[in-house]
Amino acid sequence: MSQERINEYWRKFQETTPNAPNTYEAWHFGxxxxxxxxxxxxxxxxxxxxxxxxxxxYQLEGSSLPYVGLYNIILDGNDIPVAIxxxxxxxxxxxxxxxxxxxxxxxxxxxxxxxxxxxxxxFFEREFNEINHAxxxxxxxxxxxxxxxxxxxxx
Numbered sequence: 001m002s003q004e005r006i007n008e009y010w011r012k013f014q015e016t017t018p019n020a021p022n023t024y025e026a027w028h029f030g031x032x033x034x035x036x037x038x039x040x041x042x043x044x045x046x047x048x049x050x051x052x053x054x055x056x057x058y059q060l061e062g063s064s065l066p067y068v069g070l071y072n073i074i075l076d077g078n079d080i081p082v083a084i085x086x087x088x089x090x091x092x093x094x095x096x097x098x099x100x101x102x103x104x105x106x107x108x109x110x111x112x113x114x115x116x117x118x119x120x121x122x123f124f125e126r127e128f129n130e131i132n133h134a135x136x137x138x139x140x141x142x143x144x145x146x147x148x149x150x151x152x153x154x155x
Contacts, residue, residue, distance in 0.1 A: 044083055071087075090145075
């Protein structure tokens with residue numbers, strides 16, 4: 001990740017957004033370059049306005065949970081900034097209580113809850129296997145909604 005390139009992207013955003021905070025996070029969706037590219041594209045197209053993550057990983061990594069008002073620079077598979085999103089809602093719920101609406105807002109596959117559960121169960125199982133934990137349908141999931149606020153100089 002080119003921190004200089006990310007900092008420059010944020011600086012340009014601040015020029016267009018006078019009330020923008022000085023803090024942000026930069027990351028990419030998914031676990032592979034291909035997933036990062038595909039999911040970033042869904043954000044740019046306006047199809048992806050939500051995401052979800054494994055609550056346990058925040059605890060184990062000592063990371064802060066996302067919060068309303070958090071700005072994130074979305075990176076593509078080459079760690080190049082492509083967009084800035086702002087978190088507008090955060091809910092922590094059991095895996096088996098994730099709603100059809102949330103699955104649809106994630107914008108992936110056919111946007112169904114069935115697809116969401118299949119893909120995310122596999123993703124979370126891989127994460128849990130790496131830390132010698134077992135997946136179950138009651139694990140806590142951090143469900144985030146966000147809005148796209150910046151793409152290369154445009155809002």
